[in-house]
Amino acid sequence: MPRTTKMQSQPVGWEKIRGKILAEPLVPFGALVTAAILIGGIVTFSRGGSKELQQRFMRARVVAQGSTLAVIAYGAYETAKAGPPQFDAEKYKGNQVGK
Numbered sequence: 001m002p003r004t005t006k007m008q009s010q011p012v013g014w015e016k017i018r019g020k021i022l023a024e025p026l027v028p029f030g031a032l033v034t035a036a037i038l039i040g041g042i043v044t045f046s047r048g049g050s051k052e053l054q055q056r057f058m059r060a061r062v063v064a065q066g067s068t069l070a071v072i073a074y075g076a077y078e079t080a081k082a083g084p085p086q087f088d089a090e091k092y093k094g095n096q097v098g099k
């Protein structure tokens with residue numbers, strides 16, 4: 001069971017991050033791939049590698065970054081299409097204040 005604060009019933013801290021990663025696993029994967037390609041490109045630039053290899057790294061970074069943004073946009077679209085979450089009165093039965 002995720003840890004929650006007293007005032008809210010939402011997960012906090014690492015549980016919240018873990019939940020978001022599990023809900024949209026392609027987003028952190030895409031960010032890591034983009035970062036790895038960018039680091040590879042920076043290393044190639046700093047070591048004076050071939051111009052062709054430098055360009056390949058930067059083009060790959062653009063593709064990875066664009067793919068990640070497309071996944072984020074698709075996730076936002078699906079979330080908006082689903083609408084707001086519905087309140088489940090059965091779940092909160094017995095948790096009424098003043099009883």
